[in-house]
Amino acid sequence: MIPKSGHWSETYAVRPGTRFSLKRCNPRAPGGFASREQARSQAAADAEAIDRLQDRLYAEGRHALLVVLQGIDCSGKDGTVRAVFNSCGPIGVRIAAFKAPTPDELAHDFLWRVHRACPPKGFIGIFNRSHYEDVLVAKVRQLASPKTIEQRYDQINAFEALLSASGTRILKFMLNISKQEQAERLRERIATPEKRWKFNPADLEDRKLWNDYMRAYEIAIRRCSTQHAPWHVIPADHNWVRNAIIARIVRETLEEMDPQYPKPKDWNPAKIRVV
Amino acid sequence: MIPKSGHWSETYAVRPGTRFSLKRCNPRAPGGFASREQARSQAAADAEAIDRLQDRLYAEGRHALLVVLQGIDCSGKDGTVRAVFNSCGPIGVRIAAFKAPTPDELAHDFLWRVHRACPPKGFIGIFNRSHYEDVLVAKVRQLASPKTIEQRYDQINAFEALLSASGTRILKFMLNISKQEQAERLRERIATPEKRWKFNPADLEDRKLWNDYMRAYEIAIRRCSTQHAPWHVIPADHNWVRNAIIARIVRETLEEMDPQYPKPKDWNPAKIRVV
Numbered sequence: 005m006i007p008k009s010g011h012w013s014e015t016y017a018v019r020p021g022t023r024f025s026l027k028r029c030n031p032r033a034p035g036g037f038a039s040r041e042q043a044r045s046q047a048a049a050d051a052e053a054i055d056r057l058q059d060r061l062y063a064e065g066r067h068a069l070l071v072v073l074q075g076i077d078c079s080g081k082d083g084t085v086r087a088v089f090n091s092c093g094p095i096g097v098r099i100a101a102f103k104a105p106t107p108d109e110l111a112h113d114f115l116w117r118v119h120r121a122c123p124p125k126g127f128i129g130i131f132n133r134s135h136y137e138d139v140l141v142a143k144v145r146q147l148a149s150p151k152t153i154e155q156r157y158d159q160i161n162a163f164e165a166l167l168s169a170s171g172t173r174i175l176k177f178m179l180n181i182s183k184q185e186q187a188e189r190l191r192e193r194i195a196t197p198e199k200r201w202k203f204n205p206a207d208l209e210d211r212k213l214w215n216d217y218m219r220a221y222e223i224a225i226r227r228c229s230t231q232h233a234p235w236h237v238i239p240a241d242h243n244w245v246r247n248a249i250i251a252r253i254v255r256e257t258l259e260e261m262d263p264q265y266p267k268p269k270d271w272n273p274a275k276i277r278v279v
Numbered sequence: 280m281i282p283k284s285g286h287w288s289e290t291y292a293v294r295p296g297t298r299f300s301l302k303r304c305n306p307r308a309p310g311g312f313a314s315r316e317q318a319r320s321q322a323a324a325d326a327e328a329i330d331r332l333q334d335r336l337y338a339e340g341r342h343a344l345l346v347v348l349q350g351i352d353c354s355g356k357d358g359t360v361r362a363v364f365n366s367c368g369p370i371g372v373r374i375a376a377f378k379a380p381t382p383d384e385l386a387h388d389f390l391w392r393v394h395r396a397c398p399p400k401g402f403i404g405i406f407n408r409s410h411y412e413d414v415l416v417a418k419v420r421q422l423a424s425p426k427t428i429e430q431r432y433d434q435i436n437a438f439e440a441l442l443s444a445s446g447t448r449i450l451k452f453m454l455n456i457s458k459q460e461q462a463e464r465l466r467e468r469i470a471t472p473e474k475r476w477k478f479n480p481a482d483l484e485d486r487k488l489w490n491d492y493m494r495a496y497e498i499a500i501r502r503c504s505t506q507h508a509p510w511h512v513i514p515a516d517h518n519w520v521r522n523a524i525i526a527r528i529v530r531e532t533l534e535e536m537d538p539q540y541p542k543p544k545d546w547n548p549a550k551i552r553v554v
Contacts, residue, residue: 063476086368093365094372094405095357130369190553198540201338205546208553265473271480278465278483 012252013175016236018229026222026237031182033239035249043248050251051091057258058096058128064263068123068172071254072131074140075179076217077207078189080243081132084179087247088254089130098123101132114138114156115163125171135160136176139224144216157227168232175257176233177250178221179240183214287527291511293504301497301512306457308514310524318523325526326366332530333371333403335538342536343398343447346529347406349415350454351492352482353464355518356407359454362522363529364405373398376407389413389431390438400446410435411451414499419491432502443507450532451508452525453496454515458489 018024037043061067073081089097100121109117115135123129139156142148148156164174181189190207193199210217229235236253240246293299312318336342348356364372375396384392390410398404414431417423423431439449456464465482468474485492504510511528515521 059473063473082370085370090365090368092369093361094367094369094374095360095407097369099369132370187553194548194551194553198334198338200543200548201541203543203551205551208551211553266476268475268478273469273475276469276478276480276483278462278469278486 011256012249013234013236013256016238016249016253017234018225018237020230020234022226024222024226024229026180026218026225029180029237029239031180031185031239032241033245034242035239035245037245037248040242040244043242043244047087047244047248047251050248050255051088053255054088054251054258055091055093055096057255057261057263058092060263060265061128061258061261062096062126063265065126065266066171067261067263068125068127068129069254069258069261070123070129070131070167070172070174072134072136072174072176073179074134074136074177074221075240076181076186076214077210078186078193079179079181079240080246081179083243084177084247084250085130085132087243088251089128092128096126097128097130099130099132102134102137115159119163122167122172129172135163136224136228140217140220141210143220143223144210144213157224160228161230161233164228164230164233173257173261174233175253176229176235177253178225178235178237179246180237181240183211185241186211286531287524288509288511288531291513291524291528292509293500293512295505295509297501299497299501299504301455301493301500304455304512304514306455306460306514307516308520309517310514310520312520312523315517315519318517318519322362322519322523322526325523325530326363328530329363329526329533330366330368330371332533332536332538333367335540336403336533336536337371337401338540339538340401340541341446342538343400344403344529344533344536345398345406345442345447345449346403347409347411347449347451348454349409349411349452349496350515351456351461351489352485353461353468354454354456354515355521356454358518359452359522359525360405360407362518363526364403367403371401372403372405374405374407377409377412390434394438397442397447404447410438411499411503415492415495416485418495418498419488432499435503436505436508439503439505439508448532448536449508450528451504451510452528453500453510453512454521455512456515458486460516461486 035043061069073084075081085099102117105117118131118135121129121131138148139153139160143153168174190203190211193203225235225237238246238249310318336344348359350356360374377392380392393410396404396406413423414428414435418428443449465478465486468478500510500512513521513524
């Protein structure tokens with residue numbers, strides 16, 4: 005058990021109703037770790053703890069945890085999943101990756117496909133990108149009218165309030181990398197044959213709109229960091245810092261949820277005989 | 280790369296059209312391992328290899344792998360997933376656990392819910408139980424008429440042939456434990472507070488029908504082990520033997536599929552500049 009529950013979450017959570025500024029968040033912050041080894045070993049221990057807590061979450065079957073990962077290209081969403089959730093493995097963790105919506109999805113409201121992908125009780129759900137794309141790329145690329153975008157912040161808050169009231173704990177993480185770090189990662193991606201398939205020349209168009217994206221993130225975080233579904237802005241230039249902070253916040257949250265193994269209701273372990 | 284490709288699969292696969300007998304399969308077979316440590320370290324290395332191969336499978340995006348896990352209660356389906364597929368993590372692996380069908384599922388043919396759960400190209404899909412329950416529990420508990428059950432073997436073969444022809448490689452594993460081993464695992468489950476929630480007194484009713492289940496497995500394996508979707512009967516009393524054999528067969532199969540990283544089609548890595 006971590007002694008000071010909630011400490012790490014408080015450090016990185018954006019307090020609701022404050023005038024949050026992304027410029028004050030340093031993407032290269034060392035996160036208080038003495039070395040990358042220390043960060044890695046803490047993250048590994050926390051990932052094991054998350055695995056044990058997930059078993060309890062599943063056994064109890066009363067709550068779900070939804071982890072939203074948002075970040076620009078190369079911000080490390082997949083790497084976060086591997087470092088924090090591979091110990092749990094695929095049994096207890098459900099991932100939904102949101103790409104450009106299909107015609108069928110576009111024929112519904114923007115939260116329809118998201119709602120379908122929410123984790124059932126007992127599970128950890130991870131959104132690799134999410135409904136926030138509908139106020140990020142949709143805003144920057146003008147895929148919806150300003151009035152529609154404006155409505156969406158409240159619609160998102162109402163939707164997340166429904167999930168929260170219905171037993172789903174929500175943690176939202178913005179993986180905050182610097183423009184320089186993205187350039188390095190894109191160059192590495194292009195230079196490495198095994199990574200090249202992840203690159204799309206269109207990604208460079210988004211990079212040109214960097215400031216617009218950051219502005220859109222800032223507004224989304226400001227409008228939609230709530231008590232029941234807080235946004236956390238994570239320094240992500242160093243992947244070991246990013247992983248260790250997220251693993252710790254997820255662990256803290258699960259410990260606070262404190263799921264319990266259920267006791268047998270209609271049978272007595274002392275009286276069962278296996279023959 | 281494993282030198283003798285296909286060797287392990289051939290050892291445990293049930294040859295199509297043969298009069299397969301479950302009695303000739305020893306659940307406690309040591310699988311040729313010198314020690315449990317050797318089996319565990321081979322399984323761990325193979326799990327890492329599966330992770331790397333899955334990355335290629337995803338990047339190539341042309342094929343899927345479907346792994347069907349069947350076995351009686353306590354046969355170790357979840358443990359197999361953890362040992363063989365946790366290295367891949369939840370990103371590339373999709374699990375479907377089939378329980379008693381819902382009213383909506385029952386309002387469709389028995390393969391409807393199964394088809395929906397099949398892995399898309401680029402993914403490894405795992406069925407924790409499967410459409411085979413419809414010729415196992417359905418047969419033993421007489422949930423369908425003998426005529427209906429009889430039709431299902433051919434329907435399953437046609438369905439799996441469709442998947443196979445459409446780019447999905449299929450591997451089916453029967454986790455073969457002895458009745459004595461199940462008794463020990465059930466007793467441990469009942470005795471351990473953290474495992475007790477997995478136990479249902481109704482499981483003992485199934486245990487009484489052990490011979491009927493084994494007979495149903497034998498028939499299903501005989502009727503549905505095909506060239507394109509072979510059944511493998513895995514000695515599963517020792518979990519290290521079970522994990523090592525399955526990991527090796529999955530690895531061999533992925534190596535035989537030999538997925539390749541795609542080359543960039545419409546852009547030249549040498550000409551891209553990230554600014």
